[in-house]
Structure formats: structure tokens, C-alpha cells
Amino acid sequence: MVEKGAVVKAGQMVGEPSGFVSAPVHSPVSGTVKAVADRPHCLSGDQPAVVIEPAETDEWELMEPITDLDRTPVEKLVERIRDAGLVGMGGAAFPTHVKVVPPKGHAFDTVILNGAECEPFLTCDHQLMLAKGEEIVKGLKILLKITGAQRGFIGIEANKPDAIKHLEELTRHAAQINVAVCRVKYPQGAEKQLIKAVTGREVPVGGLPFQVKVLVQNVGTAYAVWDAVANGRPLVERAVTVTGPIVKEPKNLWVKVGTPVGELLERCGGLTDDAARFILGGPMMGLAQHRFDVPVTKGTSGVLFLPPPRPEDFIAGPCIRCARCVDTCPMKLVPCEAATFSEAGKLDKAEANGAGDCIECGSCAYVCPARRHLVQSIKVSKPAILKRRAERARGA
Numbered sequence: 001m002v003e004k005g006a007v008v009k010a011g012q013m014v015g016e017p018s019g020f021v022s023a024p025v026h027s028p029v030s031g032t033v034k035a036v037a038d039r040p041h042c043l044s045g046d047q048p049a050v051v052i053e054p055a056e057t058d059e060w061e062l063m064e065p066i067t068d069l070d071r072t073p074v075e076k077l078v079e080r081i082r083d084a085g086l087v088g089m090g091g092a093a094f095p096t097h098v099k100v101v102p103p104k105g106h107a108f109d110t111v112i113l114n115g116a117e118c119e120p121f122l123t124c125d126h127q128l129m130l131a132k133g134e135e136i137v138k139g140l141k142i143l144l145k146i147t148g149a150q151r152g153f154i155g156i157e158a159n160k161p162d163a164i165k166h167l168e169e170l171t172r173h174a175a176q177i178n179v180a181v182c183r184v185k186y187p188q189g190a191e192k193q194l195i196k197a198v199t200g201r202e203v204p205v206g207g208l209p210f211q212v213k214v215l216v217q218n219v220g221t222a223y224a225v226w227d228a229v230a231n232g233r234p235l236v237e238r239a240v241t242v243t244g245p246i247v248k249e250p251k252n253l254w255v256k257v258g259t260p261v262g263e264l265l266e267r268c269g270g271l272t273d274d275a276a277r278f279i280l281g282g283p284m285m286g287l288a289q290h291r292f293d294v295p296v297t298k299g300t301s302g303v304l305f306l307p308p309p310r311p312e313d314f315i316a317g318p319c320i321r322c323a324r325c326v327d328t329c330p331m332k333l334v335p336c337e338a339a340t341f342s343e344a345g346k347l348d349k350a351e352a353n354g355a356g357d358c359i360e361c362g363s364c365a366y367v368c369p370a371r372r373h374l375v376q377s378i379k380v381s382k383p384a385i386l387k388r389r390a391e392r393a394r395g396a
């Protein structure tokens, strides 16, 4: 939406959505557009980007705050969420305005806020619940209004007693809302696992949460919902955990989307070891990166810096048929077979062993004594399996 030389305000929309499952992008700063060109992206090489040189101070362009929630039609709230560019902030970055409206013939009766934050090292959701608990609860109330759901939960793992206590106090008089204390067990924060833990309902294999009448949103997204509605602010900032054993001063930072990761590291005092690896997200599901100029995106929950790997960590041995991967898989899949067939390009057999339902939690690879690259192998066939599934559903 902007060209080189344009002067933009913080909060101004600079990129339009390109389809239904898409969200607009807003400038996080006031400044001057220096280029509209491809730049590094954490997920898929170079991507089109708007490069903005920040001004000394930010002048904001905000939407009109919505103050009378009771009298605001649901459609207007969904429109606001869309216009604010909200996406799931737990990592998946799926557009929120799409997710809050179930397909025709379906309805939500429950909204769960995901505050489980089960991946090791990540603490930004925990910190956000402590610092912005009130706003998160208000965001949940807005989501309850939008969905018409009768009850709301905030799912938190039992290892965050201060956040549990704080949110229980904040929701004491909200009859519809409860804090659900969950077992500390990876991957408790995965959507389907959290639904099971909180409601006892099981999302069918290959299915989605709306099929059991549940909407799950990250606590950060709930905060962003409140901010978009109450303050008219689009999603241009978020909490990010910068951490790892070789970071001098690990901390949670409030970061503008688009900030190069290298700048976050500077704010944390740099590294104690030069030859490191770094990952966007947590150690189990995050994505390894190779350059410091990749930007923080709306879905970046953490930046993890690790010491150099031991060469033996990468040497995969043959499968010894121990079935540890089967025992540990939270989706009840057969990872050893799914990976083998996936590597061999045998889609039918890979699918029959669960490759299409893998949530990429990494638990199987973590326990595998042969150090097989199970997740990477499964990921090879998963997109093709999901595409075939979608075609079958459309009757193609």
C-alpha cells in the first residue's frame, strides 16, 4: 500500500490482506519508507517487505476505540479484529478474524485462552499474564461476546502459581470464566491437548477444534484483541523471550514487529560464546535461523540462543524398533513408520501412520535413542497429505 519515500505513521496499514485467510500489516513506527523489496523472513527465505527508517518519535494512527461493548454488533468486533491485523500469537499466526467465526452449521460453547506455555525456555506468556492479566481477561470477555460461548477458561500449567493466583483473583467475580490448572507436561499447550485437558473433549483425528465447539486463542492474542477494541491499536508489538544458556542477560522484551533479531540480542548484552545456534520459538518446535537480520514477526514468541551442537547430535542411526516414539506421541501416531514412509515418498502409508496429523511437537525425536530426524522426515510428506485431504473433502 506504500511506495519508497512515503511518510508513514505508527499503526498505519502498509500491507493489505491478499485473501480471506490473510491479515493486514501495519507500520510499527512512524518514519519514512526506504524500500519495498524482498527481505529475509524466518519461515521461507526472502519475502516482500516494507523497509521503514524510524523517526525520532512515534505519531500514532489509531482506529476509533470501541467503548460500548454491549451495544456493538458482533460483526463490528470481528471487523475490528481483522482490520487490526490480529493473528494467533502462540506461533501459528493464523488470522484471528477467521478463527473466531466457526463454519456454517457449527457454534462455539467454550473459549480457552492458552497460557500453558509448555515449551522449555519460553516465558513471555507467563510474564504477560502477570503484567497484563486484567487486559487479557477483558480480551477473553470480548471473545466470549463474539463467539456467543457460555464459558471461558484460561489454561495455565501448574508450574506458574503466581500467574494462576493472579488470574484467579481477577476472575473471581466473573461467573463465566475459570482458570484451569493443567499438568506440567509437554506439549500441554498444543491446541488439541489443551482442549482435552480443560474440557475432556477429544478433537477427532484430522479434525479441528470447532468440531468440539471450542475456540482456543493464545493469551497474547486475547491481549491484542482487547488493545484493538479498547484502544484501536493494530497488532504491531508483542512480548518476546530472549533466552538461552549463552545469552548474557536473558529477558522478556516488549518488541515492535519487524525489529531485526540482532537488535534484541544487543538489548540482552550479547552472547558469551560466538559459535552458537539460534532458533525462533522454543527448542522443540522453533525454527533454526542462520542470519541476525530476520525480523520479529507477529508469531515470534521467543529467540533462543544455544551453544554449538555436538556433532553426534546430528548423526542418525538405524531404527531399533524400541517404540519409544510411539509411546510418547501425544497424537497417538506411529512416528517411526510415518517418518520411514514419508522419506520413501509413500504418501498412503505415511498418512496411515499419522503423518498428516503430526503437530510437530518434536517429542518423538527427543526420546529417540537412534537420534532419527523423525519430525523433519514427517514434514516432508505432511503438506502433500494435507493437500490431498483437502481435495478429498472438496470431493475433487
Ligand code: SF4
Pocket (backbone or CB within 6 Å): 328, 329, 330, 331, 332, 333, 334, 335, 357, 358, 359, 360, 361, 362, 363, 364, 365, 374, 375, 378
Ligand atoms: S512430532 Fe512426533 S511426537 Fe509430536 S505429534 Fe508428530 S509424530 Fe507425534
Ligand code: SF4
Pocket (backbone or CB within 6 Å): 318, 319, 320, 321, 322, 323, 324, 325, 326, 335, 336, 364, 367, 368, 369, 370, 371, 372, 374
Ligand atoms: S524411538 Fe527411534 S529407534 Fe525407537 S522405534 Fe522410534 S524411531 Fe525407532
